[in-house]
Amino acid sequence: MIRFSQVSKRYPNGYEALKRINFTLEREKMAFLVGHSGAGKSTLLKLITLVERSTHGQLVVNSKNLVKLPRRQIPYFRREVGVIFQDHKLLHDRTVFDNVALPLVVSGVGHRETGRRVRAALDKVGLLGKERLFPITLSGGEQQRVGIARAVVNRPPLLLADEPTGNLDAQLSDEIMDLFYQFNQYGVTVIIATHERRHIQRLNKPVLELKDGRLVNDGAPH
């Protein structure tokens, strides 16, 4: 699903955030991405969603060569990747329903189909019945669930989560992690960037570890 070969990222100011990264994540697998802040976790995720372009190496995601993907194609590529953000990135002037429906509206899914899929996604994250509310009236955990529902609503084969439990207490963050685990059981490839070792031990999944822009652990069993 994801293959990094000698991928480097140097920002225009000269800072080299990632240095010759090599790893492969097979389809339907799940992995954690760990490392100190500034180790390059966010940059790595940004490369996978083409928010940033790699400056060196080969990067293939979902059978697409991202190095050669033209700018016009980026939106269509992003529809195949569900992303969950630490700060949720919800639209606060729209209801929960409209937030979750956004990826479907963007890709032109019909009205009835949209309603059906949004409710299915909200059901999966346990928020059915709150679709008329505005995100601001929800708790932090619930807002993150809305973000998750939005990420999975058009059933992408790949899910990326950047510190999805950053602001949540232990019990809530366990629930969120269990959700990702379930999606992985359904066959979705999942990468979760986190700094909480607890989840890694609990779920027993491979770990990609970054240190100063280098991959010190590529998740392969030793």
Next chain:
Amino acid sequence: MRAYLLRHVQVLLASLGQLARAPGSTMMSVGVIGITLALPGLLYLLVANAERVSSEWHGGTHVSLFLHGTVDNDQAQKLAAHLAKRADVNRVRVVSSEQALSEFKELSGFGEALDALPANPLPSLLVVIPEPQYEQPETLEKMVLELQSLPAVELAQMDMQWVQRFHVILKLTRRALIVLSVLLALAVLLIVSNTIRLAIVNRRAEIEIIQLIGGTDRFIRRPFLYSGMLQGFLGGGVAIVLIALCLHLLRPPIQVLANLYGSGFRVTGLGVFESLTILAIGMGLGWLASRWSAGRHLSRMQPA
């Protein structure tokens, strides 16, 4: 296809909603667009009405030859026939002193006073109509000088010179209208692109999110294009109202002036076609400006 149209209607309504939610700034920009479009509109009406006035004065230039009082009708006829043979003369009309007197009686209203005169004080008049190709000012000038030197002629006068001047002024005004329209269209473009730029900056977070979940530039641009088009359209409407208002204020004094000249002239306002044209121009400019502005600012905007 139906879903596609439905989506466009939704975006249109959403854009209307966005404009309605900020009535102050919307009214400001629509008002400025309206005034900007009204100016060339008014100038256009000025030109159109002036052209209508001048078309009432048919025929171009002619030269009036006032003959000496001693020249009688026969001599006048002979002179006319002689002049008609000139290469630069199309035809010559003779207005005998009797004809001139009766015309004058009719038009001036001094009828009875004129009857009291012992003799006809008016001279005979030859109206020389030049060939069209000799209607340039230089050749006419030459012709007038030549005719003036004839012994029977007391005064050779080029009439309708001011009509020519009027036409030149009209031509100038028409040119000015074009220049002004281009400048003001540019002004509308700048106004709309600036409001669109502000709208884009205000909704930056939303745009970034839509980019991240796979919204195409086209999708993101669409509401802004509608917003710009709507502003242009509403601005066009304001312009039409402003023009109608101006005409309403100007019509009575123009009517008085026209009556003073004994003309049945009536000021015409915007027709349906012209009104639609203003709306279309407003919309077109709005679209163009928002397209330009959105293109410029969205391409620079990348999700963080």
